[in-house]
Amino acid sequence: MTIDGPLPMTDPCEEALQALYHYLDGELTEQRRVLISRHLDGCTTCLGAYDFEVELRQVIVSRVQDRVPDSLRMRIARLMESEED
Numbered sequence: 849m850t851i852d853g854p855l856p857m858t859d860p861c862e863e864a865l866q867a868l869y870h871y872l873d874g875e876l877t878e879q880r881r882v883l884i885s886r887h888l889d890g891c892t893t894c895l896g897a898y899d900f901e902v903e904l905r906q907v908i909v910s911r912v913q914d915r916v917p918d919s920l921r922m923r924i925a926r927l928m929e930s931e932e933d
Contacts, residue, residue, distance in 0.1 A: 860869045860887055900913060 870876050871884045888895050900927045 861891060861894050864888065864891070865897055868898060868901060872898075872905070
């Protein structure tokens with residue numbers, strides 16, 4: 849019997865995919881990042897999702913020409929700092 853399409857996800861896959869955006873943004877702890885990296889090394893289904901997101905981000909960055917005004921950038925930074933306190 850052959851399986852057409854991606855393999856069914858297991859719990860580690862669900863965990864990896866839920867953490868994917870945090871992984872790409874560098875927001876995970878070192879331990880968690882290593883776990884996700886190891887999973888991606890051994891799971892073609894999740895690696896495919898990762899590759900898609902990386903390529904999508906590259907396309908978006910290459911097409912966006914608008915610069916965020918410095919005043920907005922500073923406002924966002926202040927809001928983020930106040931949330932951390």
